[in-house]
Amino acid sequence: MLTKWLNNMANNKKDQTTEQRILQAAKKVFIHKGMAGARMQDIADEAGINKAMLHYYFRSKEKLFEVIFREAISNFVPRLHAIFAMRNSLFEKIQVFCREYINVLSENPYIPLFVVNEANKQPYEFLNTMFGNQKPDLSGLLLQIEEEIQKGIIKPISPAQLLLNMMSLCIFPFLGRPIWKFLSGMDDLQFNFLMQQRNDEVASFVINSIKK
DSSP: OHHHHHHHHHHHHHHHHHHHHHHHHHHHHHHHHHHHHOOHHHHHHHHTSOHHHHHHHOSSHHHHHHHHHHHHHHHHHHHHHHHHHOOSOHHHHHHHHHHHHHHHHHHOTTHHHHHHHHHHHSHHHHHHHHTTTOOOOOHHHHHHHHHHHHTTSBOOOOHHHHHHHHHHHHHHHHHTHHHHHHHHOOOHHHHHHHHHHHHHHHHHHHHHHHBO
């Protein structure tokens, strides 16, 4: 009985290790080839297993991508809620927002294009699933922007435009990554370093553009 229990424990641990190896391999392949260009054979090769074993754990690359996507979103959405709920100054919120947004996208650069495509196909169903039916409450942040305008801390600006500016500056480099790499001649390492610098650059640019 004890031997059987130990064997089951060992098998479960092996399954978890193999599954994690597959997920890590899939992330690398998705980063380099995108969702459309990735093949199950590529992922199997990267994970060091055969294709049959890969299909044993994940029936298709779509199912595999869904697991990776949900993991990334489940980590990011609570952070987004926390940022909007912060009692810090507007400038501090902008810094945290830009840093968190860019960090998550740097770790999962294949996600923005997938989200844009899916959100345009079935916006309500997809976005409700993505946010777990708990859409971030923007009202507090929008009100804070209005108050800082009235106090003369920042220049008059539409709160909606400010949020769109922040999101656009964070997201676009990842959507336009192939174009930028082609035009600039950068490799992946150089691009990643550029995005690390962008953590502070975007926040500084936004703050300087609205600060009085």
